[in-house]
Amino acid sequence: MNQSSGKRPKLVLFPTRTVTPTPGTREDDFQIYASYRGSNASGFFGTLKVVRKTDGRLLFPFDGAASIGPFPTKAAAVAAALDRGDAVVKGDLACPEL
Template sequence: MPRHKANLIDEAVEIFATYERLSDGRYAGKLRVLRKADRKLLFPFDGAPQIGPYETPEAARQAALDYGRKIAAGDRAAPER
């Protein structure tokens, strides 16, 4: 994913959410979640699920952002090393 400004930054994480067009014309969310304290990549990981498909790029991007928020909340509740 190209480096761009984070869509959401708080005290613990940076969330980068965008989308990609699939071969069937629909869209999948693309997500990158970084823990700020140690720059650990929380998403994507090996075996990470595809986010989507969705009919519009906006829906795919919003789904990725929502999923990123869930990952961040889970990391706050039980941080991995």
Template sequence: MVRRKLHFRNSSLRDFASPDGAPTTASDYRIYPTYRRTATGTFTGDLKVVRTTDDRVIFPYDGAPMIGPFETALEAREAAARKGAELVAADLLNPEP
């Protein structure tokens, strides 16, 4: 039996980014908010923010603060989404190299 290898096209988000490489709008970022349940039964927000122009991960970073705790999963996810929007706005004003 021969197992064929699957070949996938590189689906980098850079294809959708601005041509000069500098972020210009919020659409140059991807925000992935979610939540985690803690051992005590509360929820914390979990977030990943990626700048698509250079595929740089803006959040989380070393020493990043915890988002929460919250009583419900919905609150935790909404707080993570708000934090992501704040980070995008801040990075648009002063992009990291």
């Protein structure tokens, strides 16, 4: 920071996006991030993030999305999250969310 000018840098919390929605045309146009959370006591829940790489749009999670689980193992939770991610990708390919 330049002490002599006395100005603080501008903080941009939500930069404006001028990206035109661009639907994906193949499965490689999407990125699926699947993991899990939880413990043996409460069960394991799948966590999922699906991003359309053509325009950076977050397709999952969305408000009101149902949780994925609980499952008895970490592997089952991740597998269920991957299945849900594949379904989201196939759904967006069939009918893109713009």
